[in-house]
Amino acid sequence: MAGLKCKVNAKGRVTVRFKRFTRANLRILTAVYEVAEKTTSVRDIVITSANDGRHSRRPLSQHYKDAAVDIRTHSFRRVEARRRFQGALTHELGPLFYVVYEGRGTRNAHIHVQQRKGTTYTGKLA
Numbered sequence: 866m867a868g869l870k871c872k873v874n875a876k877g878r879v880t881v882r883f884k885r886f887t888r889a890n891l892r893i894l895t896a897v898y899e900v901a902e903k904t905t906s907v908r909d910i911v912i913t914s915a916n917d918g919r920h921s922r923r924p925l926s927q928h929y930k931d932a933a934v935d936i937r938t939h940s941f942r943r944v945e946a947r948r949r950f951q952g953a954l955t956h957e958l959g960p961l962f963y964v965v966y967e968g969r970g971t972r973n974a975h976i977h978v979q980q981r982k983g984t985t986y987t988g989k990l991a
């Protein structure tokens with residue numbers, strides 16, 4: 866049963882910035898939490914970014930619309946465990962969200978989760 870936390874820097878300060886809570890990012894966090902509770906392969910699921918940092922397609926990225934988060938993947942020691950987590954999250958969120966493994970093979974590898982482009986999520990939060 867993994868926990869859910871935010872990335873911190875060397876000084877222990879949280880580096881993730883949420884500017885505004887939206888139905889989309891709350892739904893994503895709830896889904897990540899629920900999947901994390903069923904995950905035994907890592908101690909914690911770590912959110913590495915929300916509306917902060919530098920994301921591709923600035924300023925169009927869903928990160929800047931408070932509708933996307935990134936999740937650390939190097940804490941998954943086995944590819945299978947990461948894939949299982951990603952699959953469970955995709956299933957939990959359903960077709961209105963998009964879950965993708967980005968930066969494969971780089972230090973920046975992470976799971977990116979966002980509300981589908983061109984949509985505004987109005988569904989349930991949990």
Ligand SMILES: [Zn+2]
Nearest residue numbers: 933934935977
């Ligand atoms: Zn992202």
